[in-house]
Amino acid sequence: MKLKNWVGVVIVGITLTLATLTVSALAQQASPFSDIKGNTHEQAIKTLYKEQIVFGKTSKLYAPNDVATRGETAQMFANALQLDTSNVDNPHFPDIPTTHKYYGAIAALANAGIVSGNNGYFMPDGDFKRSHAAKMLTLGFDLTMATSISTKFIDMPTHYETALYVQTLVDYELTRGTTPTTFHPNNALTRGHVATFLYNTIEALADDLTIADVE
Template sequence: MENKRNKFLTVTAAALAVTAVAVVPASAASPFSDVKESHADFEGISTLYAAGIISGYPDGTFKPDTNVTRGQAAKMIAGALKLDTKEVEDPKFTDISASNPYYGSIAALVGLNVITGYGDNTFRPNQTITHGDLAKILASIPTLPELESAKNHEASEKVTRGQLATFIAEALTKSNPETPETPETPETPADAFSLSILHVNDTHARANELPKLATAVKEQREAKKNVLTLHAGDAFNGTLYFNEFHGQADLALLNEIGFDAMVFGNHEFDLGASPEGHQALADFVKGAKFPFVDANADFSADDKFTGLFTDLISSEPENGKIYSGIVKEIDGEKVGIFGLTT
């Protein structure tokens, strides 16, 4: 019986080496629960995952240390080559049916005359692969650079799923020199406008935590040139500070931080059903040392807000007033700010 297993691996690797496939650099975060950043094959696995070549198991694992099978290898390689695995001809292996999860990948590689299987007309998709096979792949590809991932392994040692992912990722990257392994960061023009936005919301009367926020904002303002500080609402309600002071405890600290603008969250209207109505909110606005922006709230029917509200957009906003939007000039650039209440 003729064994054509080595032909399967060698020809497939040759096709892999000359095919240009854009490889996405590995993410800093692990795509699988059992592949930590410290794992030897983390980068290869992450690269193939980011490129959409592998997806792992339904339970969110990849099982990187499990020996890879011929069927799994065919699926990875077909994915790296971006082959059509649906519109394929039957490879006519006696041990592969159309319901087999590797059927499409195997059939696609057969269609390219990449694999022929064994002499008994089987493919043996569950049979594992050794590093000896990988050594023969490297020896048969003169244009393929030496791969670090293939070194220091006994020929009879089984190849794991993680090791094969690393091999494929490295082969694809090095056989496609136009794809840099690490993207270059474009230079920022000397006259470019830089703006840092500090954003917070849902502080919910946690007045005891606001000094920490004040410190963080101060540090950022010292470290960065142009800083815009915004509060997206829901300062009202949440602790005994609000029950006792109806927002005034928060306001003293928000004024100390020095926001550029604030929009009303839905909880700013929580006292509307009380006998005093929105008096606490009106007092909050009047005492603010920053303007408010709200493009979809109409205060005109509540006399408590008379003189505090306008539906105009202002380039000279006053503190303690409500606008549909404002325009601030920062380092010579005009920055528009508007808010929406959900």
């Protein structure tokens, strides 16, 4: 199945769960994480954990304020897109041996053209940045990519294609930036932010792109 069609099937399936989970119902659900109560990202974390998309740092802690790594975020995206992480071609990143914890997810995303390395390396322990999220959300969820820059952000990435990924999130109302005029593409995202980006993207696509709650 082509990625575009597969994404549509995945979105429908996940949306059925999101549609039946009200805020009050979410509040009543048991959560294994003792560190997310009252957190801005609590709803997204609870829902996506139930869908086996996000996971904790430990069995009891999600660590929503910890900076997300490229490796763990790759796994979350692969989970969200329900990619086959077993039957993959080796992308041959020198720092991602086949024994690496996130090898399957990283390879699946690389095979699908959603991620790429930096000078040949993937750097799984590196910070997951806002510009990385823009690219992976655009490509992973098959968003219609912007063809020109019209945002008011004054700090858009100098790399034009990356800037178009950011513009795409603006067009889909999936980001309002860190301020009305800044996006801070090189700022790292927390594990909580990653959950919310994924959660809101799924909801936005399912609800005719009416969600605009991502930071």
